[in-house]
Structures are given as C-alpha cells and as structure tokens.
Amino acid sequence: KAGVTQTPRYLIKTRGQQVTLSCSPISGHRSVSWYQQTPGQGLQFLFEYFSETQRNKGNFPGRFSGRQFSNSRSEMNVSTLELGDSALYLCASSSMTGTDRLGGFPDTQYFGPGTRLTVL
C-alpha cells in the first residue's frame, strides 16, 4: 500500500506570491489533516478535511486555505506569502472510526514527508 505523498518536496517562493501544496492520502483514507512546523512556533494544526468538507481549523489567518477533492486528495494554498510562512508543511491521512465522525481527532494517522517551503 502506497504511503502519503506530498508534492512538491521543496519549494522556494518570494514574498507576496502564492503557493499550492498537494497531498495524496493512503488509498481508502478520507481524512486529511495539514500541519505547519517551524523552529519558532513548533508544530501547529492548520485544518482537517473529511469527505471534501473542512471539519477542523486551527488559528491561522485567512491566507491559508485548503480543499479536498472527491478522490480524497487535498491541496492547501497560501496567498500573499510572508517570510514567516517558511516552514515544513506536513499532511497526514487517516481512516476514521464511527466515533470520529463528529469531528474528533483520528486515532491513526500516517504522515507524509512534508513540503519544505522557503519564502525569500
């Protein structure tokens, strides 16, 4: 079974540009979560999608958005990039149990290798 794939693995952008990152979950998984990891802020939860619907969202500005397609692949977009957006962006896929349909956190997660975004 293929793991979680993220593309691209590395990206360099300049301030003010926008960027789109992609995540392909494990086949059959319908939940995809996104995280940002920086040396200063650590690991932070961005958002979670389940069956094309955003169910959970962290405390990030509206410049950060995402979507999920019918095949469960997900994209996240950051507009008007700032230097502070430089980070490792991780996505995780999971299969959800019945108790998690209300929007709870999954009990199994598989992470992708991440996309390293550098904003100059």
Add this chain to the structure above:
Amino acid sequence: GEDVEQSLFLSVREGDSSVINCTYTDSSSTYLYWYKQEPGAGLQLLTYIFSNMDMKQDQRLTVLLNKKDKHLSLRIADTQTGDSAIYFCASGGYQKVTFGTGTKLQVIP
C-alpha cells in the same frame, strides 16, 4: 489560548525506562496524543489516550493521564537507541489541536 508544555530534553541510558512528561491547559480535550519525530523518518503518531481513561499500555509504551492535574506522561520501558527522537505531546478535541514544543530524548548506549 490553549497551551501544552513539555521539558525540552531527556537523556537516559539504554535499557532504562524513559518518562516524558507533559501538562496541558485545555480541560475540554477529548484526546491526548504522543507523536514521535525522527530525522529522516518523519512524524508518526505513537499512541493516544481518551480523556476518560487513566492509563493505556501498548507494548513498551505506557501512557498515564491525570485529568485533575492535566498531566500526561509517556513511559518507554527498556529504552533502545532507536527510541532517540523528539516526542510531542498533543491535546485535541472538536476543532482544536495543540502541540507541545517536543522533548528530545537522547539514549546513551
């Protein structure tokens, strides 16, 4: 906002037990998690515990939860060099997930 705190560093000898501690502030947390991050191997969800449980054991891992004190711990029995990594504690619930800063575990052979 909600906060999760961990000590930054822990050093243990191979074969000893490791105990990594975490405190959190969100009393409404439904789930509490431990993640492991190794260089080159990415992030992985190690284990979790529901907030209505006191303890969970999974092979060499034991998670203890003191809900009254909002204290979570991860015990690794018979610690091996392969356990060297950064361990993140996280608390979560509906629409809220907060991570600790991570504890770097160094295992001395």
